[in-house]
Amino acid sequence: xxxxxxxxxxxxxxxxxxxxxxxxxxxxxxxxxxxxxxxxxxxxxxxxxxxxxxxxxxxxxxxxxxxxxxxxxxxxxxxxxxxxxxxxxxxxxxxxxxxxxxxxxxxxxxxxxxxxxxxxxxxxxxxxxxxxxxxx
Numbered sequence: 001x002x003x004x005x006x007x008x009x010x011x012x013x014x015x016x017x018x019x020x021x022x023x024x025x026x027x028x029x030x031x032x033x034x035x036x037x038x039x040x041x042x043x044x045x046x047x048x049x050x051x052x053x054x055x056x057x058x059x060x061x062x063x064x065x066x067x068x069x070x071x072x073x074x075x076x077x078x079x080x081x082x083x084x085x086x087x088x089x090x091x092x093x094x095x096x097x098x099x100x101x102x103x104x105x106x107x108x109x110x111x112x113x114x115x116x117x118x119x120x121x122x123x124x125x126x127x128x129x130x131x132x133x134x135x136x
Contacts, residue, residue, distance in 0.1 A: 003099040006087050011106045020112050024076065031078025034085075037071035048127055051120035053077050059131035065090050066135060068128060080109075080121050088128050096132035101125055 001009070017023045037056060046056040053074035059066055068089050070081045087103065088096050104110060110118050 003087055003091060003095055007099075007103040007106075010083065010086060010103055014107050023107075023112075027079030027083065028075045029079070030082035030086075031072075031075055031080075034071055034078055034082055035069065037069055041069065048120070048123050050123035051077065052114075052116040053120070055081070055120060055124060057081075057124060057127045057131075059128070061135050062090075064092050066093060066096065066131060068131075070124070076117065077120060080113075080117070081124060084121075084124055084128060093132040093136040096128060097136060 014023055014026070017026060037058075041058045042054075042056050046058045048055040048057060051072070053072050055070070055072045055077060057068060057070040059068045061067075066089075068085055070085065072078045072081060083103075087099065087101070091099070104121075109121065113121065
């Protein structure tokens, strides 16, 4: 599935919910599905600045693609991580750089997240894109 198809699929999933309380719960549920994040990866190099909660992002090149591991100590932020990884994980650096986060506007996330959560979301996205730049 292409990044654009993944974005469209995500938008369609969110369209199934009638209200934002259900969407928040869905985001939290997505975060519960994140794979384990080893404690040894929780360090200053992987910790993101600009997030209200603790967030760690570890990116590594696997063949031609970038694979990301990430986690947060906040349930909603873990869900936001899961959303970003769904779009950008296991893609080539160029695919990541060529995929604008159109789904953010389509889902109205910036309108429905607190300013600090929105800043954290953009900090996570920036880390993914910075990692892609470094490997492009």
